[in-house]
Amino acid sequence: MSPTPSTALRVFLVRHAHSGWATPGMRDFDRPLDERGREEGVRLSATLAVNAYQPDLVFCSNARRCAETLEILLARGGGAPVIERSDALYAAGHEAYLALIASVADEAVRSIMIVGHNPMIEDSAGALVHSDPAAYQQALDGGFPTAGLFIADCRQRGAGAIDGSARFVALLSPVDA
Secondary structure (H helix, E strand, C coil), X not given: CCCCCCCCEEEEEEECCCECCCCCCCCHHHCCECHHHHHHHHHHHHHHHHCCCCCCEEEEXXXXXXXXXXXXXXXXXXXXXXXXXXXXXXXXXXXXXXXXXXXXXXXXXXXXXXXXXXXXXXXXXXXXXXXXXXXXXXXCCCCCCCCCEEEEEECCCHHHHHCCCCEEEEEECXXXX
């Protein structure tokens, strides 16, 4: 499913796949995916491939569980997006996520993906479709799932991309794959 001609920027927001609990002495930042998370990642990867969802640019939290999720998503191939890793996606609020979306000025970048954490992913998704939240809220009924994929089409770039007027396209769970 390609962006529509009126879309300036397609945004994919991915919550990292399921991770295990930190073991004694382990920082939260270093928590790896567990078996369930690896399976979720593989299912989401298949969904990306089947639908030809190929971001041109990926912003990924440096936290281990996000890096492992992205590794699984990229393993299926189909493209070689530019990848930018960021500690801010772990530590900052959803405003940092929105700032990254607004920072994409290059017209050659038609779609971006952010691989990050909740509640920032969920809050960012809600902010993007703020002016018409009904469909998103219905899809979100059970919460934003691990390895969940939110898709929105922004009609503008820069500050206009995050003004709340993006069109909600889908919220997919790995269970949907």
